[in-house]
Amino acid sequence: MQLPLLAHIMKFSDLNLCAEILSKLPSKLIVATDIQRLAIPQILAGKDLLALAQTGSGKTYAFGLPLLQSNINGNSDSGEVKALVLVPTRELALQVGEALESVSDSTGIIVLCGGVDKEEQVKTLQQARLQLKPQLVVATPGRLLDLLREQQLSLESVKQLVLDEADRLMEMGFWPDLERILEFIPSKRQTMLFSATLAPELNEKALGLLRAPVKVEAHAANSVVTDISESLYLVNKGDKARALIALIQKNQWSQVLVFINAKDDADKLAKRLVKAGINAAALHGDKEQLDRQQTLADFKALKLPVLVTTDLLSRGIHVDALPVVINLDLPNSAPVYVHRIGRTARAGDKGLAISLVCHGEADSLKAIQQLTERELKLEALEGFEVTDKPSSGDSKRAPRDKKANRRSQSKRSAKDFAPKQAAKKPRRT
Structure with a gap:
């Protein structure tokens, strides 16, 4: 069943949320976003849910508030894990945990992710059980699976499961771990999947995890927020870093998030920016x-104006009023483009997304256009003449390679391939 998107305003106080949660919501949050208005009633009603919404649309509260409410209303006096939220990155796990911890005293919020001392996390789990509060765990798959295998926690009492950034969790990098984690969770549960993008091949996996789900779409799948202004500049591949420096120095933005595909390249670019007098990391x-x-x-906190990152920060991470996102490289996966530029223009703000594109990225650009069903035109960047030529697609060998091949064919025995010895020079005395 799919619910239609009805354009009308609904306040949080109209969503049957309890007084404890309403009293702890930030004062500026009065009106629910579309995904919150559509998803919260369905989750409170116990429905399995497939929710598609653009980045920055309030997905964390859309699933988090009803999860907390279920624990509050459950009146459980045990320290068992009642709800589990799985996310693909440590940064997102910490952000979701912090957001939910601020709106409920009755539920223990535990964040389990890599990079943090495992023994400390085990102690946290033990202390949580002694508090006799129902627990909500936010976790990355790898660390959670480690702790499950070591029998440091039990998911036998989980009644609600959320996959945040579900499309990423169902890709091959995470899917095997996710399948193993599901073996530790009761099959009789409420399951909710939230994502901004969902490819057709992943849609089948998603539906396989759900029972008679309700599908809600706050926006068209794979769509880009209308408040984002996009500019794509055609530049030489070798000019990208110089063009980035010129843009930053000319516009003097308060914050710039720069996406690049490789970790080593991120470090090199940050050093180059610093050398140019730009505070970056x-x-x-x-x-x-x-x-x-x-x-x-x-x-x-605006102490660091320019941050160069890989796709580690492309999903879910919220930065208040981030004005600019720049793609130094187009992502290899088209949906990632939607997630990357979605770091700006969040929660109703406006934002700018710039992509520096070279001829070699033509296929990536075409895939992004097909996914988002929009034409993205390349512009010239002032001061940066394009001299690179588009690839013809032909794989011709260099003339010297052909000559080398003919020389090889003329040799008849292994001795013919032995390197020639240089003539000995007379020794000087």
Whole structure:
């Protein structure tokens, strides 16, 4: 069953949320977003849910508030895990945990992710059981599976499961771990999947996890927020870093989030920006967790104006009023483009997304256009003439390779392939 999107305003106080939750919501949150208005009643009614909504549309509260309400109304006096939220990255796990912890005293919120000392997490789990509060766990799949295998926690009492950024969790990198985790959870449960994008091949996996689900779409699947202004500039591949520096120096943005595809390239680019007099740092999966948390905190606090990152931060991470996102590389996966630029123009703000595109990224650009069903035109960037030529697609060998091949064919025995010895020079005395 799919619910239609009805354009009308609904306040949080109209969503049958309890007084404890309503009293702890931030004062500026009065009117629910479309995905909150559509999803919260269905989750409170116990329905399995497939929810599609653009990034920055309030998905965390859309699933988090009814999860907390279910625990509050359950009147459980045990320290068992009643609800589980799975997310693909540590940064998102910490962000979701922090958001939910701020709106309920009756539920224990536990965040389990890699990069944090496992023994400390085990102690946290033990203390939580002694508090006799129902527990809500927010976790990344790898660390959760480790703790389950070590029998450090039980998911036998889980009644509600949420997959946030569900399309990423159902890709091959996470899917095997997710399947193993499901073996520890009762099959009789309420399951909710939230995502901004969902490819057709993943849709079948999603529906396989759900029972008679309600499907809600706050926006068309794979769509881009209308408040994002997009600019795509055609530049030489070798000019991208120089073009980025020129854009940052010319516009003097308060914050810029730069996406790049490779971890090593992120470090190199950050060093180049610093050398150009721009305060920048890199954040990626090879960094220590404490360094990652501090770098992201500095960026959010405007202490660090430019952050270069991989797709580690492309999903779910919220930065208040982030004005600009720049793709130094187009992502290899088209849905990732939607997630990347969705870091700006969140919660009703406006934002700018810039992509520096070279001829070699023509296929990636075409895939993004097909996914979002929009034409994205390439513009010229002032001061950066394009001299690279589009690839013809032909794989011709260089003339010297052909000559080498003919020389090889003329040889008849292994001795013919032995390297020639240089003539000995007379020894000088």
